[in-house]
Amino acid sequence: MDLPHFDITTIPFSRRGSWLSLSPIVGLHDRREHIHLVSHQTGIHPILRIELSAEVTEVAANPATLTWIAPAGRIEAAFESLDTVRLRGHGVGARLADAAGGLTPFTGTYLFVDPRDGAVVLTSYETGRRYRVTLLEGTWEVVGDQLLGAGDRHIALASPTWEVAIEEYETTRPPYRQGMTLDECAAHSAKDFDAYARAIAPWEDGRFPAARRAAYVLWSATVSPKGFVQRESVLMSKHWMNKVWSWDHCFNALALAPGLPQSALDQFLVVFDHQDEHGAVPDSVTHSEILDNFVKPPIHGWALCHLLDRLEAPPSRGELAEIYDKLARWTEFWLDSRRAPGSALPHYQHGNDSGWDNSTMFDNDRVVEAPDLAAFLVLQLSALVTLGTSLGHDVGRWERERDAVEGALFSRLHTDHGFVAVGVPNGRVSTTSSLLNLMPIVLGERLTADVASRLSERIAAHLTQWGLATELPSSSEYLADGYWRGPIWAPSTVLIEDGLRRAGSTDLANEISERFRALCEASGFAENFDALTGEGLRDRAYTWTASAYLLLCGQAAERERTAAA
Numbered sequence: 001m002d003l004p005h006f007d008i009t010t011i012p013f014s015r016r017g018s019w020l021s022l023s024p025i026v027g028l029h030d031r032r033e034h035i036h037l038v039s040h041q042t043g044i045h046p047i048l049r050i051e052l053s054a055e056v057t058e059v060a061a062n063p064a065t066l067t068w069i070a071p072a073g074r075i076e077a078a079f080e081s082l083d084t085v086r087l088r089g090h091g092v093g094a095r096l097a098d099a100a101g102g103l104t105p106f107t108g109t110y111l112f113v114d115p116r117d118g119a120v121v122l123t124s125y126e127t128g129r130r131y132r133v134t135l136l137e138g139t140w141e142v143v144g145d146q147l148l149g150a151g152d153r154h155i156a157l158a159s160p161t162w163e164v165a166i167e168e169y170e171t172t173r174p175p176y177r178q179g180m181t182l183d184e185c186a187a188h189s190a191k192d193f194d195a196y197a198r199a200i201a202p203w204e205d206g207r208f209p210a211a212r213r214a215a216y217v218l219w220s221a222t223v224s225p226k227g228f229v230q231r232e233s234v235l236m237s238k239h240w241m242n243k244v245w246s247w248d249h250c251f252n253a254l255a256l257a258p259g260l261p262q263s264a265l266d267q268f269l270v271v272f273d274h275q276d277e278h279g280a281v282p283d284s285v286t287h288s289e290i291l292d293n294f295v296k297p298p299i300h301g302w303a304l305c306h307l308l309d310r311l312e313a314p315p316s317r318g319e320l321a322e323i324y325d326k327l328a329r330w331t332e333f334w335l336d337s338r339r340a341p342g343s344a345l346p347h348y349q350h351g352n353d354s355g356w357d358n359s360t361m362f363d364n365d366r367v368v369e370a371p372d373l374a375a376f377l378v379l380q381l382s383a384l385v386t387l388g389t390s391l392g393h394d395v396g397r398w399e400r401e402r403d404a405v406e407g408a409l410f411s412r413l414h415t416d417h418g419f420v421a422v423g424v425p426n427g428r429v430s431t432t433s434s435l436l437n438l439m440p441i442v443l444g445e446r447l448t449a450d451v452a453s454r455l456s457e458r459i460a461a462h463l464t465q466w467g468l469a470t471e472l473p474s475s476s477e478y479l480a481d482g483y484w485r486g487p488i489w490a491p492s493t494v495l496i497e498d499g500l501r502r503a504g505s506t507d508l509a510n511e512i513s514e515r516f517r518a519l520c521e522a523s524g525f526a527e528n529f530d531a532l533t534g535e536g537l538r539d540r541a542y543t544w545t546a547s548a549y550l551l552l553c554g555q556a557a558e559r560e561r562t563a564a565a
Contacts, residue, residue, distance in 0.1 A: 001194050003062040004212040008035065010524055010540035011213075012238045013066040014220040015079040015189050016196065019287065020168055021220075021238040022050075022066055022077055022085070026099070028240045035059070035066075036099050037085065037131075039168060040235070040242045041226065042288040045126040046099035047109075048133075048166070050075075053093035053158065063216050064190035068092070078186040082224055083168045086182045089138075093158035096133060096166075100124065102150035111153045112146050117175040120155055129168050134176040138162025193219055199259025201550055203557035210521045211553055214546035217525050218255065221543045227287035230273045231266035234543050235286070241527065241539045243286040246271040246296040247355050248544045250303035251491060255547035257310035258554065265315060268300075268307060272326040278337055279329035283352070294352040297373060298334055299495070300327060301380025302442060304387070306498075317391070324387050331380050334373075335401060340424050344408035345369040346377060347424045355491070356484040359470070360432040360477045365423030368430065372439035374409040378402055379442060409440065414451075418458060433472040435462050435492060436484075442495050444502025452503040459496060460508055466519040468493055468512060469531035480530050481537050487528035488519065490548035497552070513552045520549040 009031065012023035019040045024032045026046035036046040054070040061067070066077040073091020080086050087094070100109040103125075110123045119134040120142055138161055144153030157164065165176050180188070197204070197215035204211040221235045234252040235242045253267040271281045274290050283291040304327065308314060315323070338346040347369045348354050351362040354370065361370065381402035388395040413419050419437050421430040441447070441455045462468045467488040471478045478486045493516045500509040519534050525545040526536030 001190055002212060003064060003190055003193070004216050005060065005062050006213055006216065008059050008061045008066065010536075011061075011217060012038070012220065012541060013061050013077065014238050015063070015082070016192065016219045016222040017224040017232065018079060018082040019223050019226060020079075020083065020085060023239070025239045030240075035068075037166060038238075039124070039127045039129065040223070040238060040287065041127045041129060041168075043126065044240050044242055045124065047122065047124060047127070047131050047168075049095075049097040049099045050087070051095040051097060053095070062190075063193040063219065064186040076182065076186075078182050079189055080165065080180060080182075080185045085166045086136075086163065086185055087166065088161075088163040088182050089157060090161055093156070093162075096155040096157070096164070098122065098144070098153035100126065103148055109153065110146075110148075111142075111144050113142060119176065122153075127168075129170060132167045132169065132173075132176065134165045134167075136163040136165060136178055140164075196260070200256055201554065202259060203554055203561075207557070208517070208521075208553040210517075210524075210549060214520070214525060214549045217541055217546035218252065218543050218550075221541070223287075228274070228285050228290050229270065229287060231270045232263060233270045234267055236543055237527075237539045237541050239539050239541055241542065243284040243289075244270055245284045245355075246281045247299050247491065250299055251494060251544040251547045251551070254303060254306055254310060255550045257307055258312070261311050261313065261315075264307060264311065265319065268303065269323070269326070272330070275326060275329060279331070279333035280337070281330055294350060295333075296353065296355050298330060298376050298380050300330060301383035302376065302495070305379075305383050320387065321391060324384070324391055324393070327380065327387070328384055331377070331384060331398075334377055343369065343424075344404040345374055345412060346405075348373060351484075354436070356434070356436050356470070358482070359436045359484040360434045360475075361421050361430055361436050363432070363477075364428055364430045365421075365426065367424045368421040369413065369424055370421045370436070371409060371413045371419035372436055372442075374405055374413065375440040375442050378406045378409070378446070381405065406443075406446070418454065433475040433477065434484075435459070435468060435470045435496070438462075439492075439495065439499075441499035441503060444499045447503055449504075452505065456500060456503070456505040456508055459500065463508075463512065463515070464488075464531045465515065466529060466531060466534040467516045468496060473531060480532065483528070486531055487537055488516070488531050489528045490516075490542075490545040494548045494551060513556060517549060517552055517556070520545065525549065 012021040014021040021038045034049050037048040039045050056068050058069040068075040070092045075089045098109045102108045103110045107125050114121050119132050122131040138159035141156040196219045201211050221238050253264045256264040274282050283294040334346040350366045351357045381398050384398040385395045470484050471486045497509045497512045523536040526540045527538035527542040
């Protein structure tokens with residue numbers, strides 16, 4: 001069984017379905033010396049700090065086990081279940097220390113020894129949960145029993161061989177009873193991961209060296225339904241970006257589609273579980289928070305068409321009817337609530353609505369009619385026409401709206417110099433060297449040959465050794481770590497590569513695919529990348545980046561298979 005190895009400082013150790021992880025990353029850009037048990041319920045919160053009694057010479061991680069290696073021995077960790085982690089030491093002691101730093105009336109951790117079974121229980125204000133440590137082998141010393149306020153709280157494990165189980169739960173549960181051995185727990189995780197990786201990357205045969213690591217990033221970032229997350233869902237990361245944003249989920253759904261169709265549909269629908277009465281879907285959803293102050297771009301029609309193509313069997317008629325209703329209401333939000341009087345075009349109210357938060361497109365005006373938005377809406381309206389027709393609905397409105405939005409895109413936002421954004425209501429034109437202005441390439445086969453050719457030429461100017469820079473590197477506005485003002489991102493890569501291919505610019509699409517895949521193989525699955533050096537930036541275990549890599553690899557494998565047939 002081929003288990004990928006990964007660097008624990010960039011990718012956390014976890015498993016599918018769990019809200020726990022083991023990682024030195026405990027907050028936004030907060031990397032600690034020691035690995036911590038981290039909970040992602042109600043945010044990201046370090047619970048226990050794991051300190052070895054000897055110098056660590058190596059930390060080895062794969063989907064089954066996390067191992068600290070010291071000259072005299074080792075400590076191993078494995079997930080027994082979604083809420084239980086096992087730790088075992090051989091020849092090396094450890095301190096499991098309170099990571100919260102003391103109890104106040106409203107923050108911190110309280111530690112006590114449960115008189116029922118002698119287990120140590122920690123309660124956390126930050127997560128609202130309890131954490132029980134049960135000794136399975138060896139001896140321990142408990143420090144800080146029932147301590148209030150600041151002070152030392154820890155469990156010292158110093159015998160030659162020891163083992164504990166750490167559980168996360170709510171108010172109470174029966175005393176822990178050991179079932180599997182730690183080795184059996186690890187074997188179970190390995191088997192589960194292997195089946196998952198084979199399902200979503202059936203084409204993987206060694207030609208794409210980062211495929212199994214990409215699958216692990218998705219598998220380990222998946223959580224079970226809890227709180228506001230009503231379906232099994234892939235978080236963007238089990239670092240601090242531990243939410244589902246309302247366009248990121250589309251790329252993860254596409255990656256899951258080949259072998260996990262129900263997971264893919266759940267991932268596509270998870271944000272629609274919180275669709276409001278106006279049809280809007282939230283900006284993001286996570287365990288204890290729904291954000292509605294912004295939205296995200298309507299790429300869902302584009303994603304749905306690709307999702308249906310990737311599924312081996314179509315969803316049931318009932319499922320398609322549900323999807324149609326949700327997509328129709330989401331589209332009506334843009335048509336009814338985001339169009340100024342007399343305008344055929346919808347508008348963004350801030351860069352955050354576009355997903356390209358600080359793109360130079362928004363430097364002059366934040367409220368803009370934008371070419372990418374119009375193009376996405378055309379595709380979404382087309383998807384409603386196709387799906388609605390198959391369900392026997394009257395799709396006349398969608399056809400009329402599609403034609404009106406598409407006509408206005410070209411009459412109002414297309415100039416001799418390319419596509420522009422226009423401020424609302426001032427009508428000020430925003431000229432920029434952002435890749436975002438070239439996003440109408442997603443219209444693919446709907447574009448005229450002349451428009452497609454000019455867009456392709458301008459897109460090629462953004463192509464560096466590693467992929468598509470979101471701002472022209474020659475621009476005075478370019479910033480190496482400027483978020484959407486320079487770095488390479490996965491979603492823009494996938495959307496543009498697909499549009500180019502459907503528009504007939506296959507050579508450029510192939511080049512973009514190859515360079516992005518090489519970037520991930522060299523620098524992992526970061527949130528974004530320095531466009532000139534290829535260095536990974538920000539969150540380093542981002543699922544839509546892993547999904548983009550898997551999508552592009554799978555498509556490349558299919559092209560190779562077709563060419564060889």
